Amino acid sequence: MTYLQLLPNAEFVYFGLDGCVFHLWNQKRFPCDRKSAALLNELLRGKPYEEAEYENEFNEYLLELMQEGMLYPYSTPVYHEIYEAKSRMEIRGLFEEPPQMRQIYIQGASKCNYACSYCMIDKDQTVVNNGCKSCILWGTSCSEDTALNQIEAIKRLLQLHHSDITISGGNVFLNWEYIRNVLDLILSEDQAAELHIIHNGSMVTDEILHYIKVHEIYLEVMVLGYDERSWQSVTGSEDACQEFGELMRKIREFQIRYNFVLIGSKETLKHIQKFADDNYPEAANSIVEIGEENERLATAVSYEERMRLPLDEFSSRKRYNRCLYGTLALALDGTIRACPMFDETLADLKEQNLEYIFQSRIIDKYWRMTRQSYSSCVQCPYQWLCSDCMKALETAGQNGGRTGSLCERMGG
Secondary structure, three states: OOEEEEOOOEEEEEOOOOEEEEEOOOOEEEEEOHHHHHHHHHHHOOOOOOHHHOOHHHHHHHHHHHHOOOEEEEOOOOOOOOOOOOOOOOOOOOOOOOOOEEEEEEEOOOOOOOOOHHHHOOOOOEEEEOHHHOOOOOOOOOOOOOHHHHHHHHHHHOOOOEEEEEEEOOOHHHHHHHHHHHHHHHHHHOOOOEEEEEEOOOOOOHHHHHHHHHOOOEEEEEEOOOOHHHHHHHHOOOOHHHHHHHHHHHHHHHOOOEEEEEEEOHHHHHHHHHHHHHHOOOOOEEEEEEEEOOOOOOOOOOHHHHOOOOOOOOOHHHOOOOOOOOEEEEOOOOEEEOOOOOOOOOEEOOOOOOOHHHHOOOOHHHHOOOHHHOOOOOOOOOHHHOOOOHHHHHHHOOOOOOOOOOOOOOOO
């Protein structure tokens, strides 16, 4: 008798519909239809393999897996899950040092010199894809605390190991003296951290630009329009387009490191993208799309593209959220959140220790928020590849768990 089992370099994903075998080392994938997936699932669960019992197409599929070094025949049954952890036990709340943060967000302001239409959106009826890259959503209860309390909260947050720090919210340069104290603190605590400031493109003095240049801070400039009329219609300011152009002239003059954050609706984003590409081809772009709840997002990755997404960190994404894991956000009121877009308070640093969010496991539901939570994604073999904004996925999935705004295959 012959029994088949996958080797550690392979993983089979099957939830009752079509399936796929992933070669985790060389980024290959071998999809199969519903019938073949069901047959393969039976064989991997210990059913003896008799070549004559199966159609040629399925036997050829198995042969291909063997030739790729992913499937191996044994003479005795093999039941163990060799690519799963042997122990499910985890020690919680008893760590020698806090976990490593990938990204820390700090709200630098809640006020702005513009009156952007995007700030007036109805959060219950709107999907903001990649909103953490803008000032659009920093929750709904971000009343400012005293500067002293905020500095103390930042000190405590910086005690965590971290890689990147992003300051955003409103126009952070409206209160430059306070923001400079925050930046001085961050730079003194950890000079190795990469520091980003997301900004609306206005009211930036030469003094501010000089500071940013000297300390090699990334300035992420929001692009809200593509001509004077579009800029004014969004911001309410007749000078917004001119201010943006003046800032970009100085950025090039000072040779400041910068990226763009393109913000708009499906209709305006294509014009904004062309404006950025034509005038600033050297700039890297991230895109924030604002759309209606049931509207197909232009920034959503097509299902065919999702099937080809890279397999890096494939296994870890089964347990941890690629977007939220290792991320914390400090709001102006001294509260900690999972990211700027989620309203739930995990801890108030004026009243609780920072370690509380780890010891109480309150952060787990965000860091472990996988696509298994959504009925429209749970049967997709490619769900571990997707990295949509989790707040956008949550908003789009509130109506019966459907996520058609983000993935056309899972929309029905």
